[in-house]
Amino acid sequence: MTPRRLAVGISGASGFTYGVRLLQLLRDLDIETHLTVSRSALLTMTHETDYKFAEVSALASFTYRCDDMAAAISSGSFRSLGMIVAPCSMKTLAEIANGMSSSLISRAADVTLKERRPLVLLARETPYTLAHLRNMIAVTEMGAIVAPPVPAFYARPVSLDQMIDHTLGRVLDLFGLEAGTVKRWRDGEAKAALQEAAHAPHIA
Template identity: 75%
Template sequence: MVVGISGASGFIYGVRLLQLLGELDIESHLIISRAALLTMAHETDYKLADIIALASHYHRADDVAAGIASGSFRCLGMVVAPCSMRTLAEIATGASSGLIGRAADVTLKERRTLVLMARETPLTLAHLRNMTAVTEMGAIIAPPVPAFYARPDNLAQMVDHSLGRVLDLFGLDAGTATRWREPPGPCGSWLASDSNRSVGITGE
């Protein structure tokens, strides 16, 4: 799977996704934008070498000749975690300035699964139109929205649930997503009883 980390807040989503793919024995191809490196420095204590070590393969963001830039490269699909509004705009218009945009474009043209963990709020009309455009192209907008019915105890559990739902879109079960009204799994030990969980939940 191709993993793009762009410059929006939420660098940890990309890091944790690489860890989960490793646990699932899924080969990962990592791209980190220049802006994402700034986010990494502000939000985490990681160094670039730490993140590269989590991936099966690393590709520079300006390496548009990388294998993953070609439709002949076979993969499950691609996740951009997190996806900045600039990256979203590039994908929506097909105006790729680097490898993340090009790999996303390839994913779309080959009719593979492209998931964009768009990270911004509030949203402008431009953001919404770009989200509509990529959805019409076949991409999936999956913002990292916390599931409060899971009653997370900490940020790590919120991150894991969001990424578990993203991996669901590829038919992969990381064991980190709490299933509504299913028996608690590996990440469900902090849930309250079924009777408590059913209180105040709508939209079934």
């Protein structure tokens, strides 16, 4: 039986809070987490949040330096449910797409792919260049899932926290984990919306 544990990478893209909240949700689900944070992410942390690294590290079961290539998650023999990079910068995406294991995040992602385990990348950038899109195609062809943190407005979020929770809940769905943070689309709601639209006045 595969141990209930996940590798988590936080890279330097905007959206450090996605990684923090992910760790909180996984802790609540009793999932063992193995965290690595890039140097750029630490800079983003200071700009975007009031967190200290010690606080973030305390949310994980295990934390590794971003240059620790001897870490457990750098080996394919380390069994896990897979890996999530939240957020995933375009630099980290490029490294994964091209098999360049220059940091523990990209090495652990490479291991996840070669072992045919789920790898989910919360690619955070806009707009995309052609290089970004090609790298997304490359990692998708390798078996990764690119899941940009796009809000779902049908859930009618009233706060940033609700948007983040919905996004991460959908990410955890990909691992068969129920975080209880997703407002799911109901068939009855869909039919009601279609009926309302059918009776709405048409504007030329």
